[in-house]
Amino acid sequence: MRYFFIEKDQLYTTSPIISGWRNQFNKVDNILDRSVFHIKSNSETVFTDIISIPFLLFSHEAFKIINRYERMLRSKKIALIDVENNFTRIYHLPINIDTARDKAIFYLDDIENKKLVINLELAESILRRNLIGFDLKEMK
Numbered sequence: 001m002r003y004f005f006i007e008k009d010q011l012y013t014t015s016p017i018i019s020g021w022r023n024q025f026n027k028v029d030n031i032l033d034r035s036v037f038h039i040k041s042n043s044e045t046v047f048t049d050i051i052s053i054p055f056l057l058f059s060h061e062a063f064k065i066i067n068r069y070e071r072m073l074r075s076k077k078i079a080l081i082d083v084e085n086n087f088t089r090i091y092h093l094p095i096n097i098d099t100a101r102d103k104a105i106f107y108l109d110d111i112e113n114k115k116l117v118i119n120l121e122l123a124e125s126i127l128r129r130n131l132i133g134f135d136l137k138e139m140k
Contacts (some may be wrong), residue, residue, distance in 0.1 A: 002027060002120040002138060007106075007134040008052040014044045015051060016080050016089075035075040041084035048133020056094060056116065060129050063092035069104035069122045073097065084129045 006047045008015065016039040025031045040044065049059040052107055057078060058066060075092035082088075097116070099107050107114040118126075123136055 001119050003138040004120070004123045004138050006050070006105075006116050006118050006123070006126075007135050007137075008048065008050050009133050012048050013048055014042060015099050015133060016040075016045055016047050016082075017042075018051075018080065020036045021054060028093075031055075031078070032075060034079070035076065036079045036081060036086045039080050039082050041082050043085055043109060045082060045085070045087075046132070047080075047087075047089045049131035050133050051091065056097075057091040059131070060092065060130070062126065063094075065125050065129060065131075066094075066105055066118075066122065069119075069125070073105070096139065 003036055007118060019040050020035050021031075024035070024037075034052075047059070049062040051057040057088045059079075070108075073094055074096050075094050078091045078093050080089050080091060097105055099109060105116070105118045108117050117139065118136075127133060127136075
């Protein structure tokens, strides 16, 4: 089976920037389902299908695809709001991605950090749907 590292595409420099989340929660594990976060207002913001900073978020469309391959994957719904431009988008914060390599999506512990990995079938499914903001690199 072929696997790919999946991360935010660095070409998308105007992805949402979440501000003030630490004022509500001191760590990611404490974020509640249906939380609302403000983003820095910018009329050029592109709501990508993956956000990796300050924590991993998938768009609703991306999470539906991932959930077809990992039915037990749960998430917390997060609303990102741009008040000045009057725009809201719902994202999913996955809460139980683990390091089991027999899954379609898992974390690989690296010396420096955790890397998100998906299998070939999930990668192909994501690519067929023209989701934006993803960068895939094959694991060697």
